[in-house]
Amino acid sequence: MRAVTDAAGYDHLISLPPAAATQAETTWPVMMFLHGAGERGHDVWAVARQGVPRLLAFADDLTAAERRVAERVRDTCVMIAPQCPQYEVWNEHRLLELLDSVLASHRVDPRRVYLTGLSMGGFGTWTLGLRHPHRFAALLPICGGGRIADVLLASDRHGDALRRLGIWAFHGANDRVVPVEESDRMVRALEAAHVRDVKLTVYPEAEHDVWTPTYANAAVYDWLFGHQR
Numbered sequence: 001m002r003a004v005t006d007a008a009g010y011d012h013l014i015s016l017p018p019a020a021a022t023q024a025e026t027t028w029p030v031m032m033f034l035h036g037a038g039e040r041g042h043d044v045w046a047v048a049r050q051g052v053p054r055l056l057a058f059a060d061d062l063t064a065a066e067r068r069v070a071e072r073v074r075d076t077c078v079m080i081a082p083q084c085p086q087y088e089v090w091n092e093h094r095l096l097e098l099l100d101s102v103l104a105s106h107r108v109d110p111r112r113v114y115l116t117g118l119s120m121g122g123f124g125t126w127t128l129g130l131r132h133p134h135r136f137a138a139l140l141p142i143c144g145g146g147r148i149a150d151v152l153l154a155s156d157r158h159g160d161a162l163r164r165l166g167i168w169a170f171h172g173a174n175d176r177v178v179p180v181e182e183s184d185r186m187v188r189a190l191e192a193a194h195v196r197d198v199k200l201t202v203y204p205e206a207e208h209d210v211w212t213p214t215y216a217n218a219a220v221y222d223w224l225f226g227h228q229r
Helices: 044-049 051-056 064-076 092-105 120-131 148-157 159-164 181-192 211-215 218-225
Strands: 002-004 012-015 028-034 078-082 108-118 138-142 166-172 197-203
Touching: 002 044, 012 044, 012 051, 028 051, 028 064, 028 092, 028 120, 044 051, 044 078, 051 064, 051 078, 051 108, 051 211, 064 218, 078 092, 092 108, 092 120, 108 120, 108 218, 120 138, 120 148, 138 211, 138 218, 148 159, 148 181, 166 181, 166 218, 181 197
Parallel strands: 028 078, 028 108, 108 138, 138 166, 166 197
Antiparallel strands: 002 012, 012 078
16 A cells, blocks of 8 residues: 555545556456545545555554455455545545546456445545446445435436445444434435445444444455446
8 A cells, every 4th residue: 555645636545456567457446435534634644544544554453354354455456545634524526536547547447436434434425426326336334424415316317326336334323423313314215216235234332433343344345346337
């Protein structure tokens, strides 16, 4: 994993599969990770404190399960993790510009683009994914929330793409930062819009940090990488 400075867009971390240097005919899936409010700033390596970038940094405190999924993600997909500047929130146009740059610069599979994020990044995942459902194969929003209006507009403008989009949301039942109702109402709205593969996992004893067990769960990646547009 390396850091990239982008004066016109988002500084970001990027991880490429080691085999990408030698397997010239292989195209790789792409995972975009959006961090939470605490990782905003101008030190892009702060993004590696949580979530997927933490796993790919192979921190000393990783569990055995985390190391296994870290190796899987490292070896099988391109991961990009932009950093949002201090006091800002995610900008969908800048995120899409970064995604387009990665798609143009690396041998990736545009049918297998995945979006995930936690807390503020969970909100960003809901927003970007629902406003551009034709760009993604699946979403993993964690302890975030979104706008019902985005579901309704997506159903009207991109109905087929929305109904084919895989969405698996995660939340803690005792979350005092972002109430679990934020995820629940989004999932219910998507079910009403006839999205075929949408579900919510609620951790009954958890508070805000449900990303640690979620990103350590191999079944999450089985589900995620099983989707393509």
